Amino acid sequence: MSSRRDTADRLRELMETEGDAVAQNTRTVNQLSDYAIQRFDDYEDLRDAARGIKESAIENLPELLDQVTEAGRGKRRQVHVAQTAADREPGSSRGSWPTRRQRNWSRASR
Structure with a gap:
């Protein structure tokens, strides 16, 4: 495992070597985001509503x-609820959605 210094040196x-490309890509993403946002007259209202949904889901998570x-039980499905990241399903990627292959396998095993 590399040290923090090694990581900093690599960054x-x-x-x-890639700073100009990163800067250009960042500008492009920001411009496209701004363009998309401007197409919504009620963007801030939608953003507030989404924030409210997220906060409600977190508050009511249990x-x-x-x-x-x-x-799931009613349909004979097994539901796994991880208490911590270490409890996640074996083979799943940390902090990411399942890959398409993993999702298809899960559907096929039903």
Whole structure:
């Protein structure tokens, strides 16, 4: 495993060699985001609504997990709820959605 210093050195090296491309890509992403946002007259209202949904889901997470678990049981599905990141399903990627292959395998095993 590399040290923090090694990581910092590698990032500096990348910024020297790829910095211009990173800057250009960042500008492009920002411009496209701005363009997309401008197409919504009520963007801030939608953003506030999404934030409210997220906060509500977090606040009600235990009850929502219970609902999903019960719905799964009714269809003979097994629901795994990880208490920590270390409890995640073996073979799953840390902090990411399952790959298409993983999703297809899960559907096929139903």
